[in-house]
Amino acid sequence: MTTHTEPWPAGTPCWVDLMASDLGRTQDFYRDVLGWDFSESQPEYGGYCNALLGDRPVAGLSPTMEGMEDAPHVWTVYLATEDIAAHAARAAGAGATPVYEPMQVEPFGWMGMWADPTGAAFGLWQAGEHTGFTAFGEPGAVVWCDLMTADPARARQFYAAVFGYDYQDIGDEGMPYALFTVPGGQRPAGGFGGPDPESPDAPPAWSVVFQVSDVDAAAQRVREAGGSIHREPFDFEFGRMTVAAGPDREVFVLMTPAEDM
Template identity: 60%
Template sequence: MTQRNEAWPAGTPCWADLTASDLGRTQEFYRRVLGWEYGSPDPEHGGYCNALVDGRPAAGLSPAAPDLTGVPHVWQVHLASDRSDLCAERVLAAGGTQLVEPVEVGRLGWMGIFQDPTGATFGTWKAGEHIGFTAVDVPGTVAWCDLMTPDHHTARDFYAQVFGYHYEDIGEEGVPYATFTVPRGERPAGGIGGTDPAAENAPAVWSVCFQVEDVDAAVQRVRDAGGAVMEDPLDFQYGRLAVVAGPDRESFSIMAPA
């Protein structure tokens, strides 16, 4: 298994987590679909737990707080940050909005929640003892994170100002899409693209894609575990991909790389 043992460069998608209405049900779903095991829930942080691949953190799950209603059940992407306070200043200066002021999460690190000018929500994470993903490039781990937004020009300008993204356009058939590389990054870290022009009122959203060995077999596991298939498997330049949804209708992709 490929392991990451040092903090991710600033701007890199370094973590993804999900708030579940029924944590046990959600854990069982992802155990069956992605093969996850789990660390012990942390009472100090509301029962938050890490999903593990071969004992290494691959994502996070949290039970919904009983006093909070209407919390969206979506996979939240977190971008690495060198300095939480400076990052927050850059977000505001570039036209973003601060939803949750950066706070210290014990010895694990610092977390903030923001919204970019196109309406997409993202987290920031300054690593302490927890650097984010340490299990990478194997089935069950995050393979890719990207932002799809109706206003990709504004989004690209925003993330370039905040994190120094450098873009390479790879879009086809009139749908704009670009991979981005972060300063000190060794390879493309994610992507930003435009939503389908035919989809009216499409929201701006960061999304997550998990690696699997066999997409068609994983799609069947989704169905068997009570999930839904949003887009059937298809082949594309980089492998085979499907879009599915979990117990709370949270959408995510699964991919077998070419």
């Protein structure tokens, strides 16, 4: 069990959330698939609630905002910052386009959202009382986040300029992929890759990977709960994984890491 209660280092994926067309249905789905409980939906914050493992936040859910009914439902990945104004300025200087300018969510922190130069949306989160996910790298929690884009070189340049990422290439010519580490980090914080040979026309996007103890059993739970499997479970160097979609067709990955990770 991994519990992290302090603010995450700048540039580290620290939170994920999703807007749902039917909040109750989506809660039921992830409760069945990942074993989540939920905090009370808060009307003063647009109906937002935290998904919980025990009492530890792992993700956020909210009803779809008014005026965004036709927007695609996607998991949003937030990168940590200790100074959202400074990182927003760096992002703009490096070619990002603002989606939502920074705003305070009292007393929890500050948030904003941008599109990077490849077109992938990402959020920034400056912690207040809410430091991001406190459970990480265990069944039911986020274990990995990465960016898949047709222009990974441009993405690498952008995020290095904003956050000072270092990279370690582990892919090949057919599937470029690099791990990134934040300044002072002791382990990779995520990855950049693409384009995916099986989805060459997929739009650039950050994606979230949730850990499970048994990928095949989790894939079956997805189907039984009303979701779908986009890619059947398969083995790779770092474990076993499957690509799934939830009630609003939001895509996510389920993974059982290799025992030696």
